[in-house]
Amino acid sequence: MDKQDVFIKSIQENEKLIHKVASFYTDCKDDRDDLVQDIIYNLWKSFESFKHNSSLSTWMYRIAMNVAIFNLKKTKRKVPTVPIALNILDFPESDSNEFEEKLQTLQKHIKELNLLEKGIVMLYLESKSHEEIAEIIGISKTNVGTKLSRIKDKLRKVILQ
């Protein structure tokens, strides 16, 4: 199997991860599609330098989240993109309207967090351990715990307001 085939297989095995990061950092389908492609392009660029020091998914999270940051500052100059049928990240409909409303409020406040907090929340939602979050973010495990509890407090306060 050549390098490109290995890469394509790795992407297919982890595509959910890419879609989730793209969805977390964008607000509309067009931006999400652009970001997915930007992430895949940059994963391909860095694929050769992947040293297996961390797991493939940890490495992918790091690249995808880092690309997402720089994607935020791009202007709306569109380049031709490959259309992606993607509506997988819409949350399942809830029976309770009140719950749905609260969920939306929480999501809205998460979008307003700063980039560091947003990254930590994203990985927390992905059920990553403190060790994994620390490895991807580049801060200590203790710092992850501290920041996470601060974020939870912050969100609790804004939601209660």
Add this chain to the structure above:
Amino acid sequence: MELDDLKNNWESANNQITNQNILTPKSINEMIQRKYQSKIKKIKYPELIGAVICFIGLNFIGFNFNKLDTLFLQIIGVLAILLLTIMPVLSFLSLKTFNSANDFDKPYVDIIREFANQKLKFLKYQKINAFLSYLLLVTVIVLLPKFFYGSDVTINKSFWIFAFSLGYIFLLFFSKWVKTIYGNSLKQAEKLLSEIEH
């Protein structure tokens, strides 16, 4: 509603999509190829148009410089030429900051730091350019009547009364606009940097 509730919801949403495959080998290949092409084709049209306008203006003043017969007008002419040279350079420099290639295989926090620093640099360039544009506008107001009608407006008292009062009002709104546009973004970038360090 807590973050943990959202986490449960997030997990149940993920369970629903476990077996969905959207990306095919063909589409992944296309993404790599198209991105590669788009990098080559990437032309900064607004900056390019701005640079062409500055170049035309610069040549116009250069070729008509002999019409500027007083020392004051000549100083204003030189100032306009300098502004028309510096502004596109600053614009391209800020774009260079904006589009510099990044190594994404780094910890997230390092990329945020890099992002915030680049944003600060970019915004500072833009802020300088906004003020230079204002200066350029002033020089153009003084020079144009001389170029097109051969009259020196600077010797006309009513021109100065009009120019000062209008210029003051314009500057008031202009500085407020610059402060709103760039000030908030600068503050956000600085805040982000300080939050990373703590």
